[in-house]
Amino acid sequence: MSAARARLEAAFGGPLPSGLAALDPADQERLCDAIDATLARQRRELAESTEKGLDFIPRLLRGPVKKALFG
Amino acid sequence: MSAQLETAAEVIKLERLLGLEGDDFGFLSTVPAEELRALRERVTDTIFDSGGHALARLGAAAKLVPSPLVATICESSLGPLLSARAAATCEPAKAIDVAKRMSAEFLCDTTIELDPRKVAAIMSGVPVELVEPVARELGAREEYVTMGRFLAFVPDEAISAAMAALSDEALLRTAFVLEHKERLDDAIGLLEPGRMPGVLRCAADEGLWPEALDLIDNISDERRASIAEDIAGLGAEVISGLVAAVSAADIWETLVPVVGAMSDDSLATIAPVLTGLDPVHLRELLEAAPADLVAAVERAAEQIGMHDDFDAAVARAGLE
Numbered sequence A: 001m002s003a004a005r006a007r008l009e010a011a012f013g014g015p016l017p018s019g020l021a022a023l024d025p026a027d028q029e030r031l032c033d034a035i036d037a038t039l040a041r042q043r044r045e046l047a048e049s050t051e052k053g054l055d056f057i058p059r060l061l062r063g064p065v066k067k068a069l070f071g
Numbered sequence B: 001m002s003a004q005l006e007t008a009a010e011v012i013k014l015e016r017l018l019g020l021e022g023d024d025f026g027f028l029s030t031v032p033a034e035e036l037r038a039l040r041e042r043v044t045d046t047i048f049d050s051g052g053h054a055l056a057r058l059g060a061a062a063k064l065v066p067s068p069l070v071a072t073i074c075e076s077s078l079g080p081l082l083s084a085r086a087a088a089t090c091e092p093a094k095a096i097d098v099a100k101r102m103s104a105e106f107l108c109d110t111t112i113e114l115d116p117r118k119v120a121a122i123m124s125g126v127p128v129e130l131v132e133p134v135a136r137e138l139g140a141r142e143e144y145v146t147m148g149r150f151l152a153f154v155p156d157e158a159i160s161a162a163m164a165a166l167s168d169e170a171l172l173r174t175a176f177v178l179e180h181k182e183r184l185d186d187a188i189g190l191l192e193p194g195r196m197p198g199v200l201r202c203a204a205d206e207g208l209w210p211e212a213l214d215l216i217d218n219i220s221d222e223r224r225a226s227i228a229e230d231i232a233g234l235g236a237e238v239i240s241g242l243v244a245a246v247s248a249a250d251i252w253e254t255l256v257p258v259v260g261a262m263s264d265d266s267l268a269t270i271a272p273v274l275t276g277l278d279p280v281h282l283r284e285l286l287e288a289a290p291a292d293l294v295a296a297v298e299r300a301a302e303q304i305g306m307h308d309d310f311d312a313a314v315a316r317a318g319l320e
Helices: A003-012 A025-055 A059-070 B003-017 B026-030 B033-049 B052-062 B067-087 B092-099 B104-113 B128-140 B144-150 B156-165 B168-176 B181-189 B196-206 B209-217 B221-232 B236-249 B252-260 B264-275 B279-288 B291-303 B307-316
Strands: none
Touching (some): A003 A025, A003 B033, A025 B026, A025 B033, B003 B026, B003 B033, B003 B144, B003 B209, B052 B067, B067 B092, B067 B104, B104 B144, B128 B156, B144 B168, B156 B181, B168 B181, B168 B209, B181 B221, B196 B209, B196 B221, B196 B236, B209 B236, B209 B252, B221 B236, B236 B252, B236 B264, B252 B291, B264 B291, B264 B307, B279 B307, B291 B307
């Protein structure tokens, strides 16, 4: 199995059906690169937003909100 | 239903999910739509499941804070992505109360980041007065995939409001990528009376016949017959353009049922147009049509005294 196909199988969550399996390995790579880039971008944006969000909570509410968020 | 159009719609949705535009994934045109849908849903799950634990806590924290303040925090600080994820963990009533206090622009940004499957309970309770401005904004931003994902989950009155807020072009493009096309029939039934001819003219003007035919392909026979009558009344130039577009995209399986749904009077109306078609287009149409439909068109030509013209056109098309 090519590395590109193994990557796409991982993204698909199992063995590839015939149409995706028949794609050119270079196209499978392009597809995987786009998926990985999206996942990475979302993780980064979520982390940044979470960091910023806490700063905005009014002082009075910061304690209960932090407790709810982080236990 | 055209497999080719189904795949084309899925490619558009996958490109949108991955933040790509245009023909980036044209190489996927050979992949069956159900495979692309499975991949898209798997990637969507991976994206939306990340950070679930912390987001659940964020949703719980929102309960402690008054809705106006939550809305301000979302707009000023959390941003649309985090707000969208947190919404999925919020109680629906709280999420709707917060949404009512957000600007249409921010609500639109947040809607783009939502996974409608995970906020179905919120969507089903969204009031019409919230849907209409967001639909208008999404349409203006050409966020057809987002709209198509959401219309599958909102109540009928919200669909009606969204459709009314959309331009004819946005309506066609949204319907093409609608997530559950079994809802299209009801949605089209909710359009204001007399709107469909304008939608069809838009398809002609904007080169959206594949989208229009896909829509017609997904509605009931009764509504298809009504739209077929509208098409027959569009005039020779528009109908010739429709046939040329179908030929170029090779989607005759979507046009034949439309012609088949026309009344005898409408067939008589379009018979002169068919007689004057490009011979290649006429041959393709007649080859794709069942024998009884060809016979009905021939009878319609005869009815208006054009039988000989029809025979001559068929001969020019290389058919007997």
